[in-house]
Amino acid sequence: MDLDRLVAEARDGTPRAVARLISLVEDGSPRLRELAAALAPHTGHARVVGLTGSPGVGKSTTTSALVTALRADDRRVGVLAVDPSSPFSGGALLGDRVRMGEHATDPGVFIRSMATRGHLGGLAAATPQALRVLDAAGCDVILVETVGVGQSEVEVVALADTTVVLLAPGMGDGVQAAKAGILEVGDVFVVNKADRDGADATVRELQHMVSLNRREVSGPAWRPPVVRTVASAGEGVDDLVGALDDHRAWMADHDRLAEGPRRRARAEIEAIALADLRARIRELAGDAALGELAERVVAGELDPYAAADEVVSSVRG
Amino acid sequence: MDLDRLVAEARDGTPRAVARLISLVEDGSPRLRELAAALAPHTGHARVVGLTGSPGVGKSTTTSALVTALRADDRRVGVLAVDPSSPFSGGALLGDRVRMGEHATDPGVFIRSMATRGHLGGLAAATPQALRVLDAAGCDVILVETVGVGQSEVEVVALADTTVVLLAPGMGDGVQAAKAGILEVGDVFVVNKADRDGADATVRELQHMVSLNRREVSGPAWRPPVVRTVASAGEGVDDLVGALDDHRAWMADHDRLAEGPRRRARAEIEAIALADLRARIRELAGDAALGELAERVVAGELDPYAAADEVVSSVRG
Known part of the structure; x- marks a missing residue:
């Protein structure tokens, strides 16, 4: 197998080459070291957006709607769906893939469902390298979708330039129960299924919590916006894209764009x-x-x- | 804090002392080393049963029913429920605790919901030490309940003497989708909610797969039974207890009882x-x-x- 040729084909946007390279990463190929060296000169362009939240809030639907919006803007998009890796999770994942099906034939979109199974260190071990592959393949934006279970929501923050936390109305104690963790990890909050009962309350509660949450940082702090969406109908998705762009612009204005790539490199090392x-x-x-x-x-x-x-x-x- | 006194109180079965010691483990106390040394002479008695399966198959209900059955037999029981540790999981977990509520006042039962959050290495890092605490506290049987997500179902096998894999009818592609993983990890299979449509098919399919699965071991191999339960009504739970005892007896007959403790020690080290x-x-x-x-x-x-x-x-x- 000629790694340099595969990398060249991936840079041309050949889906098979991209898929092949990510498989090498997933399988823990003994040639990963060589691959990392081959990819290194071609990376550093992509912007990584992490999406996390409980099962049932509509992460896949939102991811799919984001892909549509970003494609309308002619941006090349990668999607890494990080599976819980369980042998028991087959059903739900098939569902996810079906929902992504509308993008399956779009040459400007790479979609990959990552299995963390077998990777000691889970998400942290294989995802940074898969991100490198998609980055080298010319993706402008890479969406990393994780279940908000275990340490994955913490790990996705280490990998993303911008982290989106999704909630939905009527998920039990929702915001209150989740309080401790979500404020720390979200750069942008989404209340999806915002046409449902209780959406206003969830939005208000989140906004209130965000306003109380003064992060202990020196200098000015980004104030995470709360966006309402009905992703299944495409509603609010432009607002979400706007919020992502606002966050990026704010980071650029405050000279902090290098933080994401640095965190990714650290996590990878x-x-x-x-x-x-x-x-x-x-x-x-x-x-x-x-x-x-x-x-x-x-x-x-x-x-x-x-x-x-x-x-x-x-x-x- | 007098560790030796706490350990002595735990051995007397004082719930507060047991809870306190497990908290030390969870918090990664700097005195863990000292604690491990204090516990070591008092451990080696408990038998560890792992329960794993997808969300929704009825793990907590089955665990609770098992506790009832084991208590009727006057065995002292510990329960470690290993949470997915997510800030997003509040709702479901409260539900679990409520279902365990009937045992809350039984002095012969210790129930602990472990948070893996913050424990690098997740389940593997803190659970073996929590098992030692429950072992030293005189538990005859310790039930470890994990969500079948991520590597937890693999890790629970490393910790258990007997691993129970739960399924329920009508969970999507169920058995077929799960095929790859579950045959390897289960010593006993449970088809819970066996009063539902499709239960017969699920049992048959599992039995067929088990019969095909010739493990590559030298010498005689344990043939995992498939037990039908309706845990919420207590049906089939005695059969499950019988299957657990059969497995233990088989391991004893084949001089393999030391395997579980050895695997736990290895995982812990x-x-x-x-x-x-x-x-x-x-x-x-x-x-x-x-x-x-x-x-x-x-x-x-x-x-x-x-x-x-x-x-x-x-x-x-």
Whole structure:
């Protein structure tokens, strides 16, 4: 396989080449190192928008509507849907793909459903590299859609230039229950399904919480807007695109555009380093050393911290 | 805080002491090392049963019904519900707790909802230590309930002596979609909501798949049974308890009872070692070294693998 040719084809926008390269990333190809080097000169253009929120708020529908709006503006768009990676999640994901189907034949759109399964480190490990592939393929905007479960919503923030948090009216305790986490992660809030009962209350509550939430930053702080959408009908989607552009313009005005790429690079370096260290720990297992330590812990001769100390010492060898 | 006294109180079955010790684990207390040493001599008795499956199959209801059945048998029971840790998940979790409410005043039952949020390494990092606490507190059986999302269903297998995989009829493509993963992880399969349409088909399909799935092991292999339950009505729960006991008896007959404790010890050692190594990586960030490497990656001077090599070298330094 000629990696340089694949990268050249991906840069020309050949969907098969893009898909092939992302598969290499997902499969943890031994040539990832080589691939990273081949991609590096061609990246740094794309802007990454993360979308997160509970199941049922309409993330996929909103993502699809955003793709339509961005395409109308002739921007090349990538979509990474980060799956919960479970063998149990088949149904919902098929649904997602169907909803994205209208963009399937558009040569200006790359859609990829990422499986994090098997990637130690989950989202963090494979997504930054998949973003690089889409970036090199000339995407102007890459939408990263994650389920708001586990640490994924925190990780998506580390990868995105702009993070969109979606809510919907009538999702139980909704805003109040979610209070602690969402204010910190959102640059833009969306109340989707805004034609439903309770939408006004949800919007008001969010606006109130945002107004109270003075982030502890030095200098001026971005004030996250709350956008109302009915994504299934395309309503409010232009407002959402406007809010994304406003955030980008504000970051540019405050000389902060480099923050996103820097965070992505950090996350990527950390993920690769951790995977490397984890592999070294597993190698010890091959030596039966880890098995022997486990035996001694089971026998009560050693506590697990002392055992871990031995592992760390050997890794640091 | 007197750790030895807390451990002694936990061994006497004082719920507050058990709760306090698990909180120390969850919060990543600097005294975890000391705690592990204090618990070590008192552990090794409990049997760990993992329950996993998609949202909606009735994991909490089944767990609660199992608690009732095990209590009727006068066994002391611990329940660890491993939450998806999301700020968005408030609603569903409250529901779970309510369903567990009937056991809240039973002194022979400890129920704990674990938040994995903030625990690097997720489930793997904190759960083994929480299991030790419940083990030392004299639990005969500990039920670990996880959402079948992400790597949690894989991780729960590493921690459990017996893994129960739950399905329900009419969950979309159900069995077929889930095929790849579930056969590998289940020691016992449950088709819950077995009074619903399609239950027979789901049971037959599962039985067929189990019969085809010849695990690549040397020696005789356990053949996972498929149990029908209507957990909300308590139906089939005795059969499930019987299946769990059958599995345990089979493992005992084949001299394999030590496998679970060994896997738990390994998972725990690995998790502690990785957390340690991760902390060392983060320390580098404090040195601004990671930030500087990220800058060079953004500038295209360095690819992320080369940057990660530098991080690993410093950690191993």
